[in-house]
Amino acid sequence: MYNKLQYISQGKTIEEQLYNIHQALDAGCDWIQMRFKNQTAKNTFALAEAVKFLCEEYLANFIVNDNLYLAQQIAADGVHLGLTDMKIDQARAILGNTKIIGGTANTFEDIKNHAKNGCDYIGLGPFRFTETKEKLSPILGLSGYFRIIEELKKHNIQIPVYAIGGITLKDISPLMETGIHGIAISGMVTKSEEKEKLIQQLNEKLYANVIV
Numbered sequence: 001m002y003n004k005l006q007y008i009s010q011g012k013t014i015e016e017q018l019y020n021i022h023q024a025l026d027a028g029c030d031w032i033q034m035r036f037k038n039q040t041a042k043n044t045f046a047l048a049e050a051v052k053f054l055c056e057e058y059l060a061n062f063i064v065n066d067n068l069y070l071a072q073q074i075a076a077d078g079v080h081l082g083l084t085d086m087k088i089d090q091a092r093a094i095l096g097n098t099k100i101i102g103g104t105a106n107t108f109e110d111i112k113n114h115a116k117n118g119c120d121y122i123g124l125g126p127f128r129f130t131e132t133k134e135k136l137s138p139i140l141g142l143s144g145y146f147r148i149i150e151e152l153k154k155h156n157i158q159i160p161v162y163a164i165g166g167i168t169l170k171d172i173s174p175l176m177e178t179g180i181h182g183i184a185i186s187g188m189v190t191k192s193e194e195k196e197k198l199i200q201q202l203n204e205k206l207y208a209n210v211i212v
């Protein structure tokens with residue numbers, strides 16, 4: 001089963017991205033999504049190669065945002081695709097069954113379709129407003145997660161769901177009570193001055209009810 005915390009990278013340059021990703025790995029993040037927007041193919045490839053190398057060193061999962069062909073080219077662990085990116089079934093046909101394919105959802109219908117098309121996990125959001133992403137889908141709030149997870153249970157659809165969007169430490173416990181699997185975070189981890197402490201606190205909350 002997938003880890004419950006995914007870090008989504010930030011940074012306007014290759015150097016900034018690498019710094020942030022390295023810091024997150026050092027602090028204990030073991031799942032990185034490289035999100036590097038509006039860049040040349042050359043820059044994105046150069047960063048992806050460096051991140052792949054780093055993640056191998058830290059034994060972390062490494063997925064690429066948006067770009068399936070880049071994920072394939074550098075043999076990343078997978079890709080995260082949004083509602084306007086490549087379709088999940090097409091991506092599955094290209095990547096095969098060994099790679100992770102994550103899909104964005106804002107509604108129950110989105111999740112139902114993704115699950116049917118071979119998606120491995122869902123990034124469901126946004127939970128609340130965030131400056132990290134432009135053109136946000138409608139905000140779900142806690143009640144949105146409760147409603148959608150209940151609907152999934154009713155239809156017996158089983159797929160790990162990650163909450164995303166403006167999440168802070170105090171949101172984790174109430175979000176986990178909705179029945180989600182984990183969270184995807186960008187800003188809070190990037191901005192933290194005490195990343196190791198933060199990751200530990202996040203993991204304590206995320207794994208509070210896991211029996212080993």
Ligand SMILES: Cc1ncc(COP(=O)(O)OP(=O)(O)O)c(N)n1
Pocket residue numbers: 006008033035065066080081082083084085102103104105122123124133162164184
């Ligand atoms: C885990 C996770 N969930 C959702 C998203 C958002 O993907 P998308 O809607 O394609 O938006 P961009 O990230 O591409 O701007 C995500 N990246 N990760």
Ligand SMILES: Cc1ncsc1CCOP(=O)(O)O
Pocket residue numbers: 008125126129130131132133164165166167184185186187188
């Ligand atoms: C990529 C993405 N998709 C929906 S919200 C979001 C950004 C999440 O970042 P943050 O944790 O900084 O709000």
Ligand SMILES: [Mg+2]
Pocket residue numbers: 065066080081082083085
């Ligand atoms: Mg996308």
